[in-house]
Amino acid sequence: MYQIGEFSKICQVSVKTLRYYDGIGLLKPSSVDRFTGYRYYDRSQLERMLLIQKLKRYGFPLEEIGALLSGGEGAFRRALRRQRDKLEAQRVELETILQELDAQAQAFERTGNIMDISNGYEIKLTETEPVAVFSLRKRMGAEDYGKYFSELYERIAKEGLTPGGVTGAMYHEEEYDRESSEIELFVSVRETERADKTLEPRLCATTVHKGAYSTLNEAYAALVSWIEENGYERDGAPYDVYRQGAWSNLAPKDWETEIYFPVRKKA
Amino acid sequence: MYQIGEFSKICQVSVKTLRYYDGIGLLKPSSVDRFTGYRYYDRSQLERMLLIQKLKRYGFPLEEIGALLSGGEGAFRRALRRQRDKLEAQRVELETILQELDAQAQAFERTGNIMDISNGYEIKLTETEPVAVFSLRKRMGAEDYGKYFSELYERIAKEGLTPGGVTGAMYHEEEYDRESSEIELFVSVRETERADKTLEPRLCATTVHKGAYSTLNEAYAALVSWIEENGYERDGAPYDVYRQGAWSNLAPKDWETEIYFPVRKKA
């Protein structure tokens, strides 16, 4: 039997934390004095605590740790795998951010300008050409694009058609949420009459964004404010066309994305 | 002039966030209607917002972003570098955790045992040999070890002495805090009489921990509870000796650390 202070030293955890875990029911002391409220711990608590710390290190939230500790082996195995994938995704994201930061720092050293924004975006008004596409509309998050584009390309291959070199995504909701939005992915095909649909010619404000996708919002902002200031208004769902993207073997800073906003002259 | 809702769509940021930023003084609207309280934004706010989002992506806390935006170029440059190092450290940490998770998952698949703990630690009682060491005592965090060990080895080289193959750290505070504790690093030298001091022979409970340092707490816990249960008590500062460590080119899972707890028989 250890008092809370002793026990905290053994597990290298603060007393506060032990009391907190007791409170949320994650690690109950083996006994509590009814009159003084003193908590007493023993060996089995120690083992549980070490496991908790380990899982915490793997990034599990405490609530899930509690569930895992009282759950079965299968769930535990699955949770480990899921967490592995999550950490892996985090690692990729972190590396992307690091590259962006480096690029930004270099640009800053060159130009002395805190932000090289809004100088690069040349915005044009164009009438788009009609494009016959295979498309797939669905509610999805930003990290699902890859999966669904693969589906599209498989379908095209299965039907013996030829991709036409235009790959893009259309945003059907006003507010875009990385986690989940209503999105339509499309890939152009040469065989016009066998396509799912055709993107009709539209008057669009458009620009080209160079760099990783995480900075697309800058181009987006530039376009939206251009539209406002030049007396147009939005008229339909905007879309991106990926000229050079994640699948090419270029570095993220050399990717190229065209952004199209259907517009009409304001009344 | 944009209303808050419009502006939120332009920057792809929630209205709530805009109000919050206004509240903490990070991004003030260009004007606020005195009677209705309506916030109005314009172009310059847009640029500032994009920069804020960029810095947020790099991991800066909002408060620091505010300071950077009103600070000078030099500070900005330094902050970028600092943040780069921080992200880099995070990446390394994340990779370590991933390796640990993989090792753990494999062990789990093999043994079917959620935790292969407390089976591995063979605890022994020994009388240590005296060791002549160069040492450096200081309040430091866990990530400073490398730096200070380098200092020690440089001193040894400068004085023309020969390292004796024992590298370790002694913990002078009861509660260990990764961030900052009173720690004494030591490296043994062959030239006994020119050493800083000698680790005197002591009766110690000891064990060997195999694996990354992050799981040292398990060995530590095993030792502390062994001491309690076998009628001993702690008698002095415990220390680690790194047999195979971060500087070797072994994978973390093959590192070996000896842990020593000076003890005496309880009265």
Add this chain to the structure above:
DNA sequence: CTTGACACTCCCCTTGGGGCAGGGCTTATA
């Protein structure tokens, strides 16, 4: 009997907002 080391509960604080209640303003529609 007192002192010091420990223990307890209770409350407020952190980051970066999300969610909801309750209310004000303007405009489009029945």
Add this chain to the structure above:
DNA sequence: TATAAGCCCTGCCCCAAGGGGAGTGTCAAG
């Protein structure tokens, strides 16, 4: 003309994982 729909506002409580401190109770030693 009434009302409903969109905007907008403030103010309150909520999240995770505890940290810090106030005020008070308990235990063993001198």
